[in-house]
Amino acid sequence: IAGITQAPTSQILAAGRRMTLRCTQDMRHNAMYWYRQDLGLGLRLIHYSNTAGTTGKGEVPDGYSVSRANTDDFPLTLASAVPSQTSVYFCASSDSPTDTQYFGPGTRLTVL
């Protein structure tokens, strides 16, 4: 592993289903982030974690939850997917909240 990995690469999901997007980094970064990117809009922060064991809500947290049990992993869960959650999801990490963020390759999620 080098940098940040995300899984799956893409997924088609029925509305109402539960889904977990995985994110793992090997840079020993303290801070991690989940964004969604929709056409015509800037990246929007869903949830973040400044250090293992802590999480916080971003701009668009409703319908999503996260956990940060260790430094490397930061999964994002959609408890009951809805079509408006169709988007490209990016995970990112940085050494601290003021440092440059590095992004994973993204997960393209379609909710039908």
Next chain:
Amino acid sequence: GQNIDQPTEMTATEGAIVQINCTYQTSGFNGLFWYQQHAGEAPTFLSYNVLDGLEEKGRFSSFLSRSKGYSYLLLKELQMKDSASYLCAVLDSNYQLIWGAGTKLIIKP
């Protein structure tokens, strides 16, 4: 509210110079970032400005004026591979990045 404005799309010619502007209104300012994003790929870091002035890095330069809430990214000697979206983002008072919608740059031969 917080707002980052960039042009939606720009077109330039291979070998030329292009300037992409970004204006911002945010709650606090802890630095401004520029990222490049090729279609279907992740954003990658280009530059960071926290003090007024010009930062040069090879063919790319970034300028910041905090009093005007303004930044620009200057790309010189354009190459076809520079065709991408360029994202401006400001680190606000909560140390969260606020992103512009991006400027799609089209390079023509």
